[in-house]
Amino acid sequence: MSAEPIPHSPGPWCPDPRRQQRADYTLEDLLNLPDDAPRVELVDGVVQVTPSPTLGHQDISFLLRLWLHSHAPRHLRAAQDVGVELTVNTSRRADVLLCRAGVPSGLSLISPADVVLAVEIVSPGTRRVDRFAKPGEYAAAGIQYYWRIEQDPVHVYAYRRGDRLGPGGERQYELVADSAELIELTEPFEIKLSVAEITP
Known part of the structure; x- marks a missing residue:
């Protein structure tokens, strides 16, 4: 046999x-x-x-998601590492995002119309993409708010989609706050974030 x-x-x-x-x-x-x-x-x-994130990156991502989950109003939902449909042939995975609470849990790709805030945590391998490519793509897709978080030390840059147009005629983000200590904003909700709370 x-x-x-x-x-x-x-x-x-x-x-x-x-x-x-x-x-x-x-x-x-x-x-x-x-x-x-x-x-x-x-x-x-x-x-x-996409490159695997570092432990430090993931710690910041987890702490920020936890903070947003605890502080955002009930009509918003915090999530990590979820895809966003930007065009028919482009999607990005935001490190952290706030989306509308009614988005079904079974989705792995979310419409930009349901995303209120997209957050990217910059790592050595993602500097150019997180600082230039993703904010341009998120703004062009209509996502109103974007945060970029730099590491070592942790520093938060908060942007809002403004009226200034980019080279392709799309609206761009404008910086509304940045700090390594305290971020205070009135949009997308009343925010008083001590950066120490998201620092590993």
Whole structure:
């Protein structure tokens, strides 16, 4: 009696190089990725694997989400590491976000119309994207508020979508507050955040 050969796994999922060259991935493709797919974002039809965050990054993310969960009004909901549908071929994963409380829990991609605040925590591997690309994309998609958090030391930069237009005619963010000690804002709700509370 002979044993059946054991099927070998073809290896972990990775984007199709031809589709990457054509840049024709869509949000629908993202929703149908296999379970073994890595953490990815979709940028102009190209699937990009996102680097793993550091412990310090995750500590800040957790503490901020906890703070927002405890302080935001009931019609808003705090979440971590959730995808946001920016266009038909672009989605980003916000480190932390505030969305409308009525958004169904089963979603892995949220419409920008349901996002009130998107937050990115800057790491060495994400500096350019978090400081330039993501705020431009979030503002163009209509997300009203954006926070950028720098590490070492922890410093919060709070932005609001303003009337100034960018090169492509889209509205851009304008800085409304920044501090390594205390952030006080009236929008998107009454905020008095001691930066020490989100510092690991």
